[in-house]
Amino acid sequence: MADVLLDDYRWLTSGQADDLLAAAASSTEPIVQLTARLRRSLPAGRTHLILEQVELRRRAKQKFAHPERMFFSPVALEQATDEVLAGYKAERFGLAGPVADLCCGIGGDLLGLAPGRAVLGIDRSPAAAILASANLRCALPHEPSCGVAVADVLTLDLGSAAAWHIDPDRRPHGRRTTRVALHSPDSEAIDHLRSHCAAAAIKLAPAAEAPPHWAAEAELEWISRGRECRQLVVWFDRLARHAGRRTASILAADSRRTVIERPDARLPVSPRVQRFVFEPDPAVLAADLSASLAAEHQLAALASGIGYLTGDAAVVDAALSCFEVLEVLPLRVKLVAQWLRERRIGQLEIKKRGVSLEPEQLRRQLRPAGSEQATMLIAPIDGKAVAIMARRQ
Numbered sequence: 001m002a003d004v005l006l007d008d009y010r011w012l013t014s015g016q017a018d019d020l021l022a023a024a025a026s027s028t029e030p031i032v033q034l035t036a037r038l039r040r041s042l043p044a045g046r047t048h049l050i051l052e053q054v055e056l057r058r059r060a061k062q063k064f065a066h067p068e069r070m071f072f073s074p075v076a077l078e079q080a081t082d083e084v085l086a087g088y089k090a091e092r093f094g095l096a097g098p099v100a101d102l103c104c105g106i107g108g109d110l111l112g113l114a115p116g117r118a119v120l121g122i123d124r125s126p127a128a129a130i131l132a133s134a135n136l137r138c139a140l141p142h143e144p145s146c147g148v149a150v151a152d153v154l155t156l157d158l159g160s161a162a163a164w165h166i167d168p169d170r171r172p173h174g175r176r177t178t179r180v181a182l183h184s185p186d187s188e189a190i191d192h193l194r195s196h197c198a199a200a201a202i203k204l205a206p207a208a209e210a211p212p213h214w215a216a217e218a219e220l221e222w223i224s225r226g227r228e229c230r231q232l233v234v235w236f237d238r239l240a241r242h243a244g245r246r247t248a249s250i251l252a253a254d255s256r257r258t259v260i261e262r263p264d265a266r267l268p269v270s271p272r273v274q275r276f277v278f279e280p281d282p283a284v285l286a287a288d289l290s291a292s293l294a295a296e297h298q299l300a301a302l303a304s305g306i307g308y309l310t311g312d313a314a315v316v317d318a319a320l321s322c323f324e325v326l327e328v329l330p331l332r333v334k335l336v337a338q339w340l341r342e343r344r345i346g347q348l349e350i351k352k353r354g355v356s357l358e359p360e361q362l363r364r365q366l367r368p369a370g371s372e373q374a375t376m377l378i379a380p381i382d383g384k385a386v387a388i389m390a391r392r393q
Contacts, residue, residue, distance in 0.1 A: 072106055
């Protein structure tokens, strides 16, 4: 978001563009005609902003309930926390004292933190601050204690904050990195901020490599929603519920499930494929907590390092997908295709771990046809790839 566009962003968020945005969103014209019509009354830059905003609001439906009232930029939307996850995270902060949301972007986490709290969003990008301010104003017009400021977080004095949240830039040099030491601000700068206010939440990518001293004193929580691990949050001081341990939390529409690290948990390997096979949630896998989950339900690994678990009893747990095994076959196309034909399997879900193949290419070779459905779990067992034909529970 270049500074040269600041006046255009102010115009976009001021209300002057609302009618144009609504008309463009409802238009059925080809894009060339719509662009030409907008260009009759707008300069090229503002025409681009209108068209871009309509497309971004369409994409934002996956993250926000009312994106038609919000404002985005492409990169900021990609990086923004969705509102369900932001609300979940905000619960840890409580209502006491002011909260700072550093590197707030367009305000995904800020909107989760703002209700009932004094919150200040801070970003060094003036354009991001304009968009975040507009989103805060549209979503929470009656929260006078909330605002957005432009500042470099490295120069902040957090002494007046009761707690703070930060989303450091993972691409300060153009390419995404999982190394927190290369983020902006980096781990050393974040530690300096912690020396002024200990209650901190650090938002990272699920694959980020947290510094060892963080893992020793903080709670590292991987959070998933919709079977996708969305982020890793490092909780410090009073915000940590399980200091020094890893957790994996699964958010569903009507439930929440957290798996907590059991330091002494071991993951045995089963000598056979048992009646049921289980796939841990992506947050559990990202947090490397399969052993803790298996210990809780007396399950074993299907094979070493593969990720699938197995057991003789069904398990109902949001942290697991459960499959009842119908048959275990060598992974040979002709053999599997015959098995599918005999059972009239036309709806075939293909999942794989530990093997190199393209599921869609395999589907084309198998040519499933029929009214029945099944799941094929492919994994190496005793060094050979097998097809576990199963029924999702």
